[in-house]
Amino acid sequence: MKIRNREWPARGLLSLVLSASALSAAVVPVVRPNPGSPRLEPLRHGPALALYQAATNYLAQVPQAAHILQRLERSATTYRVEILDLSINGSVAAANEFDGVQNLSRWDPGTGLSWAGGLNCRRAHSAAIGLMHELAHAYHKEVSPARFFRFSHSPTSDQWRNLEEKRTILHIENPIARALGESERQFHDDDGSFGCERFATTSPTSTVRATTRAVFKPMPKRDPSVEQKMAEFLRRRRGTLASSGA
Numbered sequence: 007m008k009i010r011n012r013e014w015p016a017r018g019l020l021s022l023v024l025s026a027s028a029l030s031a032a033v034v035p036v037v038r039p040n041p042g043s044p045r046l047e048p049l050r051h052g053p054a055l056a057l058y059q060a061a062t063n064y065l066a067q068v069p070q071a072a073h074i075l076q077r078l079e080r081s082a083t084t085y086r087v088e089i090l091d092l093s094i095n096g097s098v099a100a101a102n103e104f105d106g107v108q109n110l111s112r113w114d115p116g117t118g119l120s121w122a123g124g125l126n127c128r129r130a131h132s133a134a135i136g137l138m139h140e141l142a143h144a145y146h147k148e149v150s151p152a153r154f155f156r157f158s159h160s161p162t163s164d165q166w167r168n169l170e171e172k173r174t175i176l177h178i179e180n181p182i183a184r185a186l187g188e189s190e191r192q193f194h195d196d197d198g199s200f201g202c203e204r205f206a207t208t209s210p211t212s213t214v215r216a217t218t219r220a221v222f223k224p225m226p227k228r229d230p231s232v233e234q235k236m237a238e239f240l241r242r243r244r245g246t247l248a249s250s251g252a
């Protein structure tokens with residue numbers, strides 16, 4: 007399945023056409039050139055972009071994943087994916103996440119997730135499935151922002167954290183992981199209580215452990231500012247609905 011090309015074009019007329027296509031892409035890989043600054047720049051070449059393309063090409067083999075990627079690519083909304091580029095001095099990996107206020111996913115292409123699957127058995131999924139999970143949140147926001155925010159703010163007292171995580175894992179992440187021969191999980195572990203561990207992999211589409219030491223921080227909590235922004239968005243939205251009599 008073809009995913010829109012994000013290579014920065016060469017020269018000539020063709021380059022103008024491709025350049026317009028790249029600029030209109032609704033899923034834009036970006037990078038943070040200065041880890042101390044919030045500024046993000048489109049990622050147009052280099053190894054980090056190649057990792058992203060390897061992951062999306064791998065995922066797009068599954069029709070459900072291809073559909074989600076295409077829906078986001080064709081959206082009128084721009085969805086950015088901040089890709090961790092450890093070649094940038096000072097870059098530190100944190101949890102993958104989707105910020106529904108900024109339509110920004112954050113993805114570390116170098117780490118998979120592993121968890122206990124039973125007696126002496128560990129299961130794992132690749133960094134690509136981690137990317138799929140975040141893009142699935144973006145897809146839910148694209149299809150229905152109201153439902154996305156409502157579900158994100160519907161906590162569950164069980165292993166799912168909230169209804170948005172539950173439907174994302176059960177209805178998108180797991181079927182796609184299964185189709186690709188990867189493990190399915192029955193929980194959302196954002197604090198390590200289910201024994202999840204992030205580990206360095208040999209490639210974004212593999213669950214083979216890299217021999218290099220992992221350079222991320224294990225499963226940190228989400229950026230609380232994201233939650234605050236979401237709550238503020240909902241308050242504003244409710245205010246607008248109330249004042250319009252809806």
Ligand SMILES: [Zn+2]
Pocket residue numbers: 139140143171174
């Ligand atoms: Zn999630």
